[in-house]
Amino acid sequence: MSAGTGTGHAIDALPALPRTYLARTRLWQCLDDATRGAVTTVTAPAGSGKTMGVAGWARDRTPRDGTRTPPAWIDAEGLTGDRLAATLGAAAAGGPAAGADAPWPPQGDRLDEADEVGVVVVDNAERLDPSCVAVVDDALDRAPHLLHLVLLSRWDVPLRRLVPTMLGTLTDLRGDVVRLDAAESAALVRLHVPDAPDHVVSAIVDQAQGWCAIVVLAARAARAARAAGSRATPSIRPSTQGPLVSDLMAREVFAALTPRERHVVLSVCHEPSVTAEDACLASNDPRALEVLEAMEQTGLLVQRDQVAADGGARFRVHPVLLDVVRRRFVTGGVDIQRARATIARSSDIELARGHLGRALELAAIGGPAAASEFVGAHGLIMVLRGEHARLRVVVDQAAGPLRQNPPASLALAVECWFADDAVGVARWLEAVREPAHAGRLTAVDAAVAGLLGAQLGLEPLVPATRTALDLVQTSAGSLRAGHRALLLTLTGSAQTWLGDLRGAESNLSSAILAARSEGAGALEDVAAEDLALTEYLRGREPGAAELLRRVAAAGPATPATGADGVPAVLLRMHAEPWTFVDAPPADVVAPLSLGLVGAFWAWVARARALALRGRAVEAQIVLDTPAGPARPRHLDTVLEVERSLLAVVNGDTDVLRECADALHRLDAPADEALARGFLAACRGELAAAARHLEAATRAERSQPDTATLALAAQAQLVDALGAPADAAALLGVALRRAEARSNALPFVGWLGHATPVHLLLARAGGDGVSAWGRRLAEGLAAVGPLSSRVSFLSPTVQETRSAAALAAAPVLTARERDVLLLLARGATYEDIGRSLYVTTNTVKTHVTNVYKKLGARTRSEALAAARSLFLL
Template identity: 30%
Template sequence: MPVLPRTLVSRKRLLERLTDSTTGPLTLITGPAGAGKTALTASWANEGPAPGPVVWLNVRDDDNAPGVFWSYVLGAFRFHRVPLPDGIGSPVLADDVDRSLLVRLSSAVAQLHRPVVLVLDGLERVTARDVASGLDFVLGHSGPQLRLVLISRVDPLLPLHRYRAEDRISEIRGAELAFTSHEAAKLLRRHGLSLSEESVGALTGRTEGWAAGLRLCALAMQRADDPDRFARSFTGSQHVVTDYLLAEVLDALPPATQNLLLRTSILERIHPQLANVLTGRDDAEWILAHLARANAFVEVTGDPPWCRCHPLFSSVLRAHLRSRLPGLEPRLHRLAARWLADNGRLTEGLEHATATGDWAYAATLLIDHLAVGRLLTGPDTHRLERLFSGMPTTFPGAAPALVAAACALARHNAPAGWAQLDRAQAHLGGAAAAPSLGTRLAHTLLLLLAGGEEHGSTACATAESLAHRTRDLMAEVAQPCLEQHPEIEALRRYGRTGALFEAGRLGEAHDALEHALAACTTEVTRTVRYECLGRLALIESVRGELRRAQAHAREGLEAAEEYGIPHHRRTGVCHLALAAVAFDRSDLQSARHHLDLAADVSGMAHDPVCAAETAVLRARLELAYGNIQAALAVVDTAGGAHAEQSALRLAETRSAIHLARGDPAAAIGALRDTGGMPAYAVSLAAAHLAAGDTERAARLLAGLGQFDRAGVTDHVRILLLRAQAAVLDKDFATAEGLLARALDAARPEQFRRPFTEAGPWLRHLLARRPDLGVTHSWLTERLADAGTPGSAGDDSLSVPAEALSPRERDVLRCAAHMMSTEEIAAELYVSVNTVKTHLKSIYRKLSVSRRSEAVRRARERKLL
């Protein structure tokens, strides 16, 4: 039995496994060289939990002959003082053993008073089937008194499948032998080293818990000036590890196997066919399978026939490749890139294509495989962006320029994207040969996504033309290839929406976004889905569809978290939409919170529409708190927006600020012609009404027809302006009817802001109709930011609620104690139907629909 080193770490979890497993007939411990198999078993034998005496035999190469092997087994029994009868005898011939001797040995072991544990260490050296069959025979005929422990780098020739089927074997494999970070820290302390948790974790991860590697590193760190730095920067190239792996593993392999390992060391995962390509041979499958069986630091992954080398072994092999075969590595990377790309593993292929800085080849590979969209959407976008992050932005060629453009657009940097597309166009125009289909498709698609300097109807027409050209090019692609890239169609549909959105054609943009969202059905389109949800939410918030906006924005934020979209790839639009929803519901604190979160995303600065919408919300927030000059400064700072939607929203906001400061003329001057847009006409009508020009305001409102193009926001504002005009004409009946319609339209969305901004006339009108205040208490209850002059507190429309009867208060008190309807009935000595009637009345008076809301509302109003 080997002598245990003083630095041995007692690993309780594995010792307990061994103790449990030796209650059965066979325990198999396998793992690569240096995995700690022998040390574990010797530690277990020395600590005394074995069920009986331990007989230990270190198997050597010359023990492969049956007679020699069994002679040493019998000698081991005698050496460890396990009594066997003298009549058993010994083998006569080295190459053979008499079956009767094995019968006598089995019988003698079966008659022992205590079980005996026979440990055979290094059984991989025994390749003779006669030895294996003899072991199987003795184990099967010794009864429960023989407990066999086999230590080997490979599975022995025993019929393991039968033992597994009969539940007569326990196995401890290499993965279980790996040291945990906690065990590695104990090992390092045994060597007099005290490292930080971060350093221990880095070293354990790099070695993958390989026992010999950790011990060799510990020995090296004892001589290092800075052990922590050694651990964090350890790469496996240190000579202590290199020497061990070369001597114990690589040098023991045949030349053909060594050549295969050297050439495939550039791969993270090895496929037999790819290995054949790199070696020019056709026997890689057999060699790799043999290495995996031999635990020679090669293992089959969960996706056979793919396998992998231990990272430390790979790093040693790569260093050996560069010294033994200099200049070969770039060629191997290119061969691997082509094979991987052609076999559906493009990202892995690009990792090899970019490894040597061959940017022209890498970019061409991406473009020709129609995968430029993968830089914009999908689970590999971050990896691809990282791969091309080292490519110079001025690297010549159309393909590199297109890749650089896609990277810029992925970061929401449209100006940089346009510059790269101009470079690509220059290269394409000067090329002697016609560009490939992949190049033309990538160029057209990226032009569509980047937009351009045109605005309004011209931009929409250009986008529509580019979308048609993209579809025509897609028709030239083979259908199976197109089916592998659903992101192209999703991006094509999404690309149409930008121009519509900027042109203020919100209804068409909304429909186009829903059409794009319908194409986002796979994993590779998930970033497009996130973008669509944010844009839908923003449009819906502008149109006053607050519930849908909130749902889409929250869904978008959840998608960003679920998909792991990094911060620099996010747009902030979802938070911007939630800020708009909160503002329109007069929750100013939440509006400011979400607005700050939106502004924290770098992509917002590159989106003119979102930048303008951010300015609009910030200005309106300042206005809500009474800071008129600050609000005007926000709008003035954001000036110069060219997109029609942006210009419209900023002009409306500037007009609202002038109205708040009592300057209707300036409010009118801030608005030019209506451009046929309902929101613009509504703002202009409000300004004329404030100026006393009711006739002009009426004409503007009459031109809006039956609101066929107006959203909830414009619908409510139009009704309120007509109600205001009716109040000015002393037509209170008409005004009350219009107000009731406006409240009904706003109630589903809890749309408060148009009412809180309407002015004193609305308070007087509500005072004439207190029933409206009771029915619409969602509006008249005190708002979230109440209390500060000039804030939402002054926006509250305090209308007394209809009083609750004493019995209704009793029912509400019971409901507050979470009592059921039946329990309330029993408590108050009334029928269940009576309780239900009281609850319905309470819901009506408090303008709620659920018991929990009634209790909350009653507490807010001090009714409980």
């Protein structure tokens, strides 16, 4: 912002101040204090406002003290030592006149006097001729009391500083004094755009960070935008303001830096803030801290940000200068090539230290190809360690080269797998499988890609699992970091789906150990989740619960290990099923990391949650809706047993018959006996039902626990047939089996055609019952048997069929719904009136409206229709 236009052969007029000039009272006070000494240097970069700030001070100081002569203002361009000496002599003689000649140093008594010494201001002092610098040094040595000189410079003027600074005759004012504070910046914006909204002013102040020229340019842009009718917040960045700011800064600031300063700035320009250690590493310059501190003293180019974690300072390059520097990376040049080589070296150092995320950030500065190469070599272990965010940034910058690099594409497919992004997994696997990339994947990477694709149904699971098992057995010791743990995890999950639970348990346990030893914390959590589900399927609920507790204690809960994860919900259903009665509907969704088996059990858990709330028909609808790929035989058996439980609690003999026939085809005799026992009980054939259930108690299935289900139901039937002692014995066996597994689910009251199970539990209470048994009895007694809730909330089979004739459920008002719920509880009109604080006639009006909307003539018809339409 230099305004001096003189040649240096004459004293220039003071620069004219703009109409929108802002008085810099803080700067002026500093100048008043500093100019009591001999020489004052004001050092700040171009555009900082030092020229206009000092010109305003020069114009302001004379009216404040009429005895003072106006300062002499000269430009350093073309100034000679003789002319500077003459100007200083004239000022010492009592006030310079244009072109006046006076000896320097003054002769005679003037050496001892200091009256009326005028102020001389030299603008653009960085251009001073060496002869001029010698004059100033001589004046400081011989007659500092006859000197009031202000030097305005973009960088340090090469004066001899030590002795004058110690004597107090030389004062340095840096950019931190020249910088606008937030209030001054806002006031300057208001001078240019009086009606600017507050958010526009704040945006300009935040972006400019005290740089005067940037505030002015952005304010002018805001004024132009408002004149054009645009409501967009202006930006001072080169990408939006065109070449104006960027060219100015590149020409006036960046070019003025020394080669060493340019190299340090180029090396750290891709970081929002850096520590001294970061700067030394990135620039390969052990004295980078000194460079940053020197630039920080200048004021605007570099600022101290906040204190780092180790107690050191952090440095932040001004954002506008950063934009300029980053643009230089596009244009290239010797400086850029040197900076790229240094940054690549820094990336290798960070990689050797194990800081993969930081190493990737540095590698990406080298361009998309370098980023792709790094991701191909190290991206997978980054994903397994949970460093996903840095990879996503690279994807946006180098998507093309990444798709041409199969190992990199596989790493990103695994990242999407962790992020539960099935579409992303499929997209990156498609890049892996492109024919042009054939042979570029190792056997292990190909096996991982095959297992991921099989989870999405893109290829058969059995061949992919066999291939993976062969590699686990033959190549386990030679796999790279992360590959072994990932292969074991995916293989174990596939084995769980296929029913090889022992093999899955072994491989998942090995996966946890491998992930722990390789530092793959994110994968360790996934393997633990898969292992917890496998333990659940093996009938080891306490072990699965303990494993989830350990995972939760080790770190933040994941979607699978949290309270709403599939394993946790299933275990809670077994341990405390009564807590689901009044709970909101459970939206159990399995992440991709739990594989196909996780998705299957999430589907079952959603149906169970509905059933425990008494919504058996809705639960049946969930299980009747196809989900996922074709299931292996053992999971089809699980599904038919679950459907049998829902059918018996709802009294649906047709579904029970279907389930029994399906279990016969699946060669599951014990589970078939359970379904046929339930079918006989629904028909009233209690003795036949008991015989079928006795056969079912010999089941060896772990999930569902068919034997314990059969024992609890058989106890109910035997008691109803008049043999309470035998019923108590059967119940005792069932309780002991269930307690060992914390499995309360068989006792919720699936069978409603015999003695309620909660009564049997109450009868069995006493000193011989364990604490777990007493808690079970108390929990179930508080909510009653499941069959009772279902009869109240779920429609019967006949009601469901008749409801099909209704096009849609009618819309009831809030008061009509209240009345309907009280009718379902058996309340009289008087009871309803007292509960709702309305008259009996009002109740009758609401009841009439409800009957009309439901197409009913009696209370029983209305309730049947409401259950069929799930209005209760």
